[in-house]
Amino acid sequence: MQEIKFYSGENIPLELHKVRIVQKLNLVPIERRLQALFEGGFNTFRLSTRDVFLDMLTDSGTNAMSDNQLSAMMRADDAYAGSQSFERLQKAVEDVLDKKYLLPVHQGRAAENILSVAYVHKGSLVPMNYHFTTAMAHITDKGGNIAELLYNEAYVINSDHPFKGNMNIEKLEETINYHGPKNIPFIRMEASTNLIGGQPFSVQNLRDVRAIADKYKIRLILDCSLLGENAFLVLQREEEFKNSNMETVIKTMTGLADICYFSARKLSSSRGGGICTDSLEIFKELEAFIPLYEGFLTYGGMSIREVEAMAVGLYETLDETVISQSPSFIKYLVEQLDKKNIPVIKPAGVLGVHLDAMQICAHIPQTQYPAGCLAAALFLISGIRGMERGSISNQRDEYGNETYADMELLRLAMPRRVFTLSQVKYVEDRVTWLYDNRHLIGGLKFVYEPPVLRFFMGGLEPVNDWPEKLVAKFKEDFGESL
Ligand SMILES: Cc1ncc(COP(=O)(O)O)c(C=O)c1O
Numbered sequence: 001m002q003e004i005k006f007y008s009g010e011n012i013p014l015e016l017h018k019v020r021i022v023q024k025l026n027l028v029p030i031e032r033r034l035q036a037l038f039e040g041g042f043n044t045f046r047l048s049t050r051d052v053f054l055d056m057l058t059d060s061g062t063n064a065m066s067d068n069q070l071s072a073m074m075r076a077d078d079a080y081a082g083s084q085s086f087e088r089l090q091k092a093v094e095d096v097l098d099k100k101y102l103l104p105v106h107q108g109r110a111a112e113n114i115l116s117v118a119y120v121h122k123g124s125l126v127p128m129n130y131h132f133t134t135a136m137a138h139i140t141d142k143g144g145n146i147a148e149l150l151y152n153e154a155y156v157i158n159s160d161h162p163f164k165g166n167m168n169i170e171k172l173e174e175t176i177n178y179h180g181p182k183n184i185p186f187i188r189m190e191a192s193t194n195l196i197g198g199q200p201f202s203v204q205n206l207r208d209v210r211a212i213a214d215k216y217k218i219r220l221i222l223d224c225s226l227l228g229e230n231a232f233l234v235l236q237r238e239e240e241f242k243n244s245n246m247e248t249v250i251k252t253m254t255g256l257a258d259i260c261y262f263s264a265r266k267l268s269s270s271r272g273g274g275i276c277t278d279s280l281e282i283f284k285e286l287e288a289f290i291p292l293y294e295g296f297l298t299y300g301g302m303s304i305r306e307v308e309a310m311a312v313g314l315y316e317t318l319d320e321t322v323i324s325q326s327p328s329f330i331k332y333l334v335e336q337l338d339k340k341n342i343p344v345i346k347p348a349g350v351l352g353v354h355l356d357a358m359q360i361c362a363h364i365p366q367t368q369y370p371a372g373c374l375a376a377a378l379f380l381i382s383g384i385r386g387m388e389r390g391s392i393s394n395q396r397d398e399y400g401n402e403t404y405a406d407m408e409l410l411r412l413a414m415p416r417r418v419f420t421l422s423q424v425k426y427v428e429d430r431v432t433w434l435y436d437n438r439h440l441i442g443g444l445k446f447v448y449e450p451p452v453l454r455f456f457m458g459g460l461e462p463v464n465d466w467p468e469k470l471v472a473k474f475k476e477d478f479g480e481s482l
Helices: 030-039 067-073 084-097 108-119 133-141 169-179 203-216 227-237 246-255 280-287 289-293 304-316 325-339 370-382 421-436 466-478
Strands: 101-105 125-128 145-148 186-190 219-223 259-263 273-277 352-356 387-389 409-413 444-448 459-462
Touching (some): 030 466, 084 273, 084 304, 101 280, 101 289, 108 133, 108 259, 108 280, 125 169, 133 145, 186 203, 273 280, 280 289, 370 387, 370 466
Parallel strands (some): 125 145
Antiparallel strands (some): 101 273, 259 273, 387 409, 444 459
């Protein structure tokens, strides 16, 4: 990656793209933001973008599309079966991910559903570096269970470990021996492990996982949703690959897996998803589920326009100037917040900046969801919408008990090529103010709790009048400023 230095010596990331389509944003008054929180059950998923200024909920389906993606959408070959657009997508998957067979699906979790329907049974155990919400929900829905096998350093917030997403190899072997290989339908590795702060694994670690998978004859499945960013960090952090390139690293990683699946909402800045493999046997095992759950085998529930955008987006995943933009803005913001001793996950990962609510809201017990409180408070005082990634995002155990998360994080996603540096500076400013006033943030309790994936539509309310007190302090400090 070529670095561009400033004469002033300032170390700031430079955008290597220009903006050609813009969308106007609203920054509504704080009184309206308070009302919106009550209407949306203090759950940032339930806010309308009418009330949101900077939407940092997710990078899923919100990355900026390129001119080439948009123009490809115009040549979509709309056909139920045998579309040429699908042929172009197949070629892109072969060229970029180096896999021969592709099964298209409408998004990442649809791939997780199909893999679980095909391979998970009651009593199955799926070892993984760490869970993702939808991956876990589909496995448990089919009667299986998961085992999370990260090394302890993955849970250290203030760290300089380059590969916190690495699978604990010793624990993996122990787990296989304990449960028996026949009860383990597959091992799942997630690139740029989402819920621990977008932290990568190394290629060497993936090779070690592959060796164990071979030894016990277990399939290895790679969640490639954030593979581009994982590859980018491998180039930066793994000695063996320091003079390599995106294509080599990506192919080295996908070459170690029996099955790759992805959310194209992330991987290729489009919509949709896919499952791919080099094994005809695996392809045949999964094939019949596509028309059953998704759509015909040449569109898989996606619009053909998205199929075209996905193909172009996959090639763009090989372009470091595309993939580096989000991680470099994240690194910038992490460094600025860290200088002020605001607890953020380090080293800077991908996907977003992760604030440590366990420390920032140390006065709020986990039973009152500190990360959810921080998400609501930040929206209230800034219009910035982040996502709770803590105990609200966890699911209850089989007996209905709460399972408290290992980490209580507020994720501020940085979709690719969406925000400008002055917007990032606004985030820094408002997070700093909130940190200085953190004692005013209070707890939340559930008033409506859906049985599955409760964080999406659940409703909460504050345990007392802390939001009003926070509004009063904001007005004292900022006057009539929005
Ligand atoms: C690592 C990972 N896997 C799977 C998914 C699920 O993908 P989708 O949202 O397209 O269903 C996501 C979505 O954010 C993800 O981050």
